[in-house]
Amino acid sequence: MSxxxxxxxxxxxxxxxLDPEPAPVPxxxxxxELANVRDRARAGGDVTTVSDCNVYLRRHPAGH
Numbered sequence: 001m002s003x004x005x006x007x008x009x010x011x012x013x014x015x016x017x018l019d020p021e022p023a024p025v026p027x028x029x030x031x032x033e034l035a036n037v038r039d040r041a042r043a044g045g046d047v048t049t050v051s052d053c054n055v056y057l058r059r060h061p062a063g064h
Contacts, residue, residue, distance in 0.1 A: 022057040025064050031057060 021038075024031030034053045041049035 021054055024057065028060075028064060030060055034060070 024035040034057050038050050038053035038057075041047075041053065
């Protein structure tokens, strides 16, 4: 009899995202503020907020 497997399947390999950071749309106050918050967070070492700001910038199409 063979040894039972202790895992269910092969591991999932996720791609490493190396997309450039989104740039604020010129003339958009919301985009500019998100970029400012992102810059302050990066300076303070808060990578979670940097990531959150990038997501908000990508998902902020209203008014453009």
